[in-house]
Amino acid sequence: MSITLAAGALTPKEITVFLLALAVLLGTARLLGEIARRFGQPAVLGEILAGVLLGATVLANVYPPAYDYLFPKYLYDHASGEQVFYDKVDAETDEIIYEAVTDPETGELLYTESKGEPAPSLVLVGLDAFSVLCVCLLLLIAGLEVDLSIVTKQGKAAALVSITGMVVPLAFGCGLAFAVPTLIGYDPTSGKLVPFALFLGIAMSITALPVIAKVLMDLKMFRSDMGMLIMSSAMINDLLGWIGFAIVLSLILPPGESAIPLHFVIPATLVFVGLILTVGRWLADRAIPWVQAHSSFPGGILGFVFTVALLCAALTEWIGIHAIFGAFLAGVALGDSKHLKPQTRRTIEQIVTYIFAPIFFAGVALRVDFLNNFDVVAVVLVLVIAIAGKALGCYAGAKWAGMTKRESWAVGFGMSARGAMEIILGQIALNFGLITDKLFVAIVVMAIVTSVIAGPLMQKALGLKQGKRLLDVLGSKNFLGPLKAGTRDAAIRELSAHAAGVLGKDADTIGDAAIARERVVSTGLADGIAVPHARLATLDEPAVFIGISPPGIDFEAADGQPAEIICLLLTPEDDQRSQIELLRMVAEAFQERATRRSAVEAQGYTQFRAALSIGSAASEAH
Numbered sequence: 001m002s003i004t005l006a007a008g009a010l011t012p013k014e015i016t017v018f019l020l021a022l023a024v025l026l027g028t029a030r031l032l033g034e035i036a037r038r039f040g041q042p043a044v045l046g047e048i049l050a051g052v053l054l055g056a057t058v059l060a061n062v063y064p065p066a067y068d069y070l071f072p073k074y075l076y077d078h079a080s081g082e083q084v085f086y087d088k089v090d091a092e093t094d095e096i097i098y099e100a101v102t103d104p105e106t107g108e109l110l111y112t113e114s115k116g117e118p119a120p121s122l123v124l125v126g127l128d129a130f131s132v133l134c135v136c137l138l139l140l141i142a143g144l145e146v147d148l149s150i151v152t153k154q155g156k157a158a159a160l161v162s163i164t165g166m167v168v169p170l171a172f173g174c175g176l177a178f179a180v181p182t183l184i185g186y187d188p189t190s191g192k193l194v195p196f197a198l199f200l201g202i203a204m205s206i207t208a209l210p211v212i213a214k215v216l217m218d219l220k221m222f223r224s225d226m227g228m229l230i231m232s233s234a235m236i237n238d239l240l241g242w243i244g245f246a247i248v249l250s251l252i253l254p255p256g257e258s259a260i261p262l263h264f265v266i267p268a269t270l271v272f273v274g275l276i277l278t279v280g281r282w283l284a285d286r287a288i289p290w291v292q293a294h295s296s297f298p299g300g301i302l303g304f305v306f307t308v309a310l311l312c313a314a315l316t317e318w319i320g321i322h323a324i325f326g327a328f329l330a331g332v333a334l335g336d337s338k339h340l341k342p343q344t345r346r347t348i349e350q351i352v353t354y355i356f357a358p359i360f361f362a363g364v365a366l367r368v369d370f371l372n373n374f375d376v377v378a379v380v381l382v383l384v385i386a387i388a389g390k391a392l393g394c395y396a397g398a399k400w401a402g403m404t405k406r407e408s409w410a411v412g413f414g415m416s417a418r419g420a421m422e423i424i425l426g427q428i429a430l431n432f433g434l435i436t437d438k439l440f441v442a443i444v445v446m447a448i449v450t451s452v453i454a455g456p457l458m459q460k461a462l463g464l465k466q467g468k469r470l471l472d473v474l475g476s477k478n479f480l481g482p483l484k485a486g487t488r489d490a491a492i493r494e495l496s497a498h499a500a501g502v503l504g505k506d507a508d509t510i511g512d513a514a515i516a517r518e519r520v521v522s523t524g525l526a527d528g529i530a531v532p533h534a535r536l537a538t539l540d541e542p543a544v545f546i547g548i549s550p551p552g553i554d555f556e557a558a559d560g561q562p563a564e565i566i567c568l569l570l571t572p573e574d575d576q577r578s579q580i581e582l583l584r585m586v587a588e589a590f591q592e593r594a595t596r597r598s599a600v601e602a603q604g605y606t607q608f609r610a611a612l613s614i615g616s617a618a619s620e621a622h
Contacts, residue, residue: 014123017069027363028050029051044361045448055067055071056369057369060369065360127363131363137327140305140306140331142421143331143335146235157403160398168393168396170389179194186439199429203425203426213231215233215458230374230414243270244329268494313326361420368437379441394415395409406462416454473585478546483549487555488530497511499543513535527559531569533569534569547565547607549562553566573603
């Protein structure tokens with residue numbers, strides 16, 4: 001006999017499982033996210049893969065007891081061990097409905113029970129609540145990326161690209177939903193075809209600002225005219241898209257779920273948007289300096305930003321649209337203030353990106369079986385419509401704005417990146433029962449694929465070649481560490497001997513060529529960097545070897561500073577381009593003073609690489 005109980009406080013065992021589940025999710029997601037980044041892929045790919053491995057796709061099938069222990073689905077009575085059910089209540093009288101259970105032979109009444117819906121485990125409730133917090137914070141940093149001043153400065157071009165880049169994919173998405181709904185996972189019994197079609201159209205329209213920004217930074221295009229046009233168009237798209245999605249959610253919200261009647265939800269939403277983007281921005285711009293002046297930094301301003309975001313999230317949830325919408329608009333209002341320091345923005349982004357985001361994206365994949373719900377037809381249809389709709393729409397807008405054919409295609413491909421925002425949309429729609437697991441899997445695949453191919457497609461359209469970073473060609477064997485040498489020639493000989501051992505070449509040949517080159521023109525650069533180099537007939541691939549000299553070695557630099565970081569550049573004899581490319585990589589890697597100082601003080605290759613990695617991230621953030 002099942003029993004009905006009110007859920008109480010978490011027991012020590014449930015607290016243990018909850019914390020262990022969070023630790024496993026975060027640790028696995030961060031590990032796989034870093035591995036994905038090392039292979040040049042977005043971190044979200046590894047984070048979702050963590051959920052796939054830990055969830056219904058792999059762990060639940062390979063070792064079910066571990067899955068059930070970490071992520072229990074139902075609540076059981078602690079004393080009896082029996083499953084707990086929510087009481088079945090009469091909708092009109094609010095009275096509990098008891099069902100008689102009789103003996104099938106004698107007809108004698110054995111007992112009565114009230115058996116309703118199975119109660120979810122408190123661990124599951126806790127993880128779901130934490131997931132809501134994570135997604136709200138993700139939308140907060142997405143809102144902080146929206147710079148309304150950039151949008152206004154782009155004027156007509158941004159308006160054209162954003163409008164066509166939204167209308168065309170919206171039409172494509174709605175058309176696909178109405179034409180072949182069952183092929184892409186629509187449930188005919190839901191009776192929500194119109195909201196389903198609107199959702200798919202909006203999902204095809206929304207972009208991923210963080211992904212687009214990263215692509216533009218990688219291509220060294222972020223501050224270019226095209227980069228600013230893409231960013232401003234994406235901002236308009238996202239703002240309109242999230243407003244549209246909020247309205248769709250209000251249409252499917254069950255009666256009585258919202259504190260405001262349904263016919264007031266849409267007007268209330270529009271009023272909220274208008275207030276937050278006018279009065280809200282004005283108040284934020286005046287409150288931020290006051291908070292920074294009267295509180296500790298950065299704790300005071302961080303607390304203020306998160307408080308405002310959570311208040312706005314609670315307000316929109318109360319209105320009857322999802323909490324993420326309030327968090328997003330809070331980010332737009334707060335981020336528009338010139339008083340919000342870049343350091344604060346980076347701190348917020350790092351906290352959310354490296355702690356909350358991995359848990360959310362790993363959690364997204366926990367309860368969905370990606371193998372059983374992977375449908376090739378649905379995936380291909382969604383992927384083709386997503387790329388074609390966005391690329392063609394933005395291409396038309398860019399051409400209309402007067403851009404060349406190559407530039408227009410580059411804008412279209414850049415705007416095609418979906419990334420995390422699309423996955424968030426899909427997860428919320430899945431939670432509301434608007435889409436099925438099959439379409440959700442297709443959306444996740446589409447989001448990852450479009451994020452991966454956006455950069456290469458832009459390069460192809462513009463005819464660019466991707467520039468590597470020093471980190472991309474640097475391994476532990478390429479780092480010598482503290483040099484014993486105290487003179488220029490001795491340092492070159494020491495690095496040449498190390499390089500010869502790695503490459504299997506003659507040390508004297510390398511050293512003689514580098515020293516001869518040094519005699520022609522000194523390779524000492526400013527700020528304690530030296531780049532002795534040699535072109536060798538016996539070398540097939542370019543290579544760089546780095547040594548550190550904390551006391552410094554005189555390489556006759558123009559600024560008179562001794563070289564503390566000595567980079568020996570070796571290239572094939574007939575390959576001048578590789579030499580230039582290596583010089584560019586060295587210059588970019590050590591352009592920040594803090595990076596140079598950390599590199600010189602590094603104890604071993606790992607710390608040296610960490611210094612370059614942190615410096616590279618800081619440069620991209622600027």
